[in-house]
Amino acid sequence: MRRLFGTDGVRGLANGELLTPELAVAVSASAVRVLVAHAAAGDAHRPVALVGRDPRASGEMLEAAVLAGLTSAGADAVRLGVLPTPAVAHLVEALGADLGVMISASHNAMPDNGIKLFAAGGQKLPDSLESEIERGLDSTAPRPTGAGVGRVRELPDAVERYVAHLLAATPGSLSGIRVVVDCAHGAASEAAPVAYAKAGADVVALHASPDGLNINAGVGSTHMDPLQAAVVRERAHLGIAHDGDADRCLAVDADGRVVDGDQLMAVLALAMRDSGELVEDTLVATVMSNLGLHLAMRGAGITVRTTAVGDRYVLEDLREHGFSLGGEQSGHVVLPRYATTGDGLLTALRVMARMAQTGRSLAELAGVVTVLPQVLQNVRVADKEAVAASPAVAAAVAEAERELGDTGRVLLRPSGTEQLVRVMVEAPTQDSADTLATRIAAVVATA
Template identity: 50%
Template sequence: MGDRKYFGTDGIRGRANTLPMTAEVALRVGLAAGRLFMSKDDRRHLVVIGKDTRLSGYMIEPALVAGFASVGMDVRTFGPIPTPGVAMMTRSMRADLGVMISASHNDYADNGIKLFGPDGYKLSDETELTIEAMMDQPLDQGLAPSARLGRVKRIDEAPARYIEIAKAAFPKSLSLQGLRIAVDCANGAAYRVAPTTLFELGAEVCAVGVSPNGTNINADCGSTHPHTLAAAVKEYRADIGIALDGDADRLIVCDEKGQIVDGDQIMAMIGLDWARRGRLSGGGVVATVMSNLGLERLLKAEGLTLERTSVGDRYVMERMRGGGFNLGGEQSGHLILHDYATTGDGLMAALQVLAVMVESGRPMSELARQFEPVPQLLKNVRYTAGKPLEAATVQAAIADGEARLNGTGRLLVRPSGTEKLIRVMAEGDDESLVKAVVADVAAAVQAAG
């Protein structure tokens, strides 16, 4: 796939004001992506831009706008809006391109740029590499004549449109009346839209993480710090807790007792509900290699498959589109409901969980334990040089581990995409065996690296 200079596994991401997350790089993205997505015809071309609540968004957004406008592309900015909202609005407004400025669940000092095509899907690796190649061209290349510069407008109603689309995904026959919901918006992109959506559907809403100041996004709140949500559920005696991350494309749920419910259990709950209604397409669910073996066994018992992909929601989405699946996601709470969205959407997923809860009349604590998770252990082993996975000793240790787990579990050994780390994960019915296998493989990697 060639060496990437700017783009990583999910757009461009890094510490704000240091490469690659500088105003100049953002300007170059606007210039390059603008030129690539402006076809040769004479019509006006449009890009829509959303962002989360990071301080550095005020630096990145104007630089992108300048790049797009200077090649002749019209720009519509939305202000703070969830990532899935940008994907939706790209299609809804017939834009040529959508941009989300966010570093998702990272802390405020980081930022990122995600690009969506006119169909609302994240760009392919090939398209990103084409943009990369164009970004290093001279800054004055392909500029529009003065009379053809792009026009720029702020669209204030974009969040309201997203709220209406989200509400339409909740069954018309149901209401959240009588439910008390704690919601943690991570001081991020959904700080207004999530509480408003839940309130308008009838719930009593107790919101935390809804006071962004530019530097408190994901700070001890949101889906990566679920203890804050658990505390809010107990404090407000809520029936359920919902935590989103900084750009609101992932979801973690908390039951009324303060117990955390991860993405695997949520996928099981929605998947089995949809299967019962004849709504699940593709004959199963798509998840990554990290999803628990317990989920796979539960689905198999119901005659459904679990298709596994590499880690990353873009790979889940690719498999869903290729196999006609409408439900997929990651253990971390990145859930994709293809009937409603072209990317992960925490609020949409939460509404499906709430629909199951309301219809069943059962408390979340009963619904949350769809399957008993198989003991799972992940160890990250740092190395300094070389390719430890190619060492004969490591390959022998992996083969031995797989043989010991045969039929009762699985072993997964993979390099990190961003750091010099080897991730060793095993799961199985025998917890002590899982620990022993992980320890042995990790020791072999350590010795080789």
């Protein structure tokens, strides 16, 4: 049986074959039973679960199903309404809840949706607990009746609580900063403009009018062109682009150039090193981060640790070793002192604070990283593990690495979800990267 949970919860076409209201009821009820079973011995309190969502239309249907599932298993449910994923994680921790549920498909198109779960403390669930929840979907355990059935209540100031948390984590006023924020008609449409303005910035809100159908529709962090044009048109100091649930962000400098997650991490790493917040002068990134980030950090005396692709692996390394900054090229950035998951609003606030403190432009701050041309080719194969391990492929990779020397790198890995082998090449020039990636991909295709 295919595993239900992916790298970030359950995701699929809402009301389609997989992500149905029936599944939402079953997942929510099973999550309550599993987490209660793992609670400390003698802890007999009624569980409390927080439920948030992004504004896509199917979220209303799935929210009703999730609330039904939670309360049918005996948990009290608190409806948070529309707000970012990191807000749900924060409020689970701040309010001492037992469980958090975020209904969102992040950057996916409107017809999709998803269910993300957070345990007590706002932590993402480990694979073992997700597997246990899956096994309990068809449970015939007795259900509570009468007063044992959970109740539903609202938290009308959920956004205000989250914004207050963000402001407390922002080191200084953003006075003098003019920012355009593209909210992707998503979960940050209210919170982001309010948070940035309350921090002192002059804010121009873009795509902040969700109607349930327009989320991510040619806007947000996966469609940067509208933001790039708006930053230049508004003569702003920078632009911030969020995805549908605002757990990540990308940026645009004053000239309309995109600043990616690697560059944002470099800006924050140097700021935190200077303030003494960067534990062991170490940054945690994935293997996909550009070689330019590694070279820039090495020159600044900062160690870069690498993990597998996926923000959950970054989070695991941060927690295990107590480091204070990590993230992905895609814009998922985690600051464990302030958040238990990637938080695009927190990232943006900290970057703008660095600009305000230093008086330097985003282009100047991000320019510490010279981004090497990077090419990624996905090759469909019959057996990804066998192909990735073949001697012919290894020889092709070794030859490319010899040609590049210290000026680039090659990363070849099987996809985690499909029968694909991913070939990534970084090189001093785009032509060189394209040529080497195409050469290796051809060997992969015939191996």
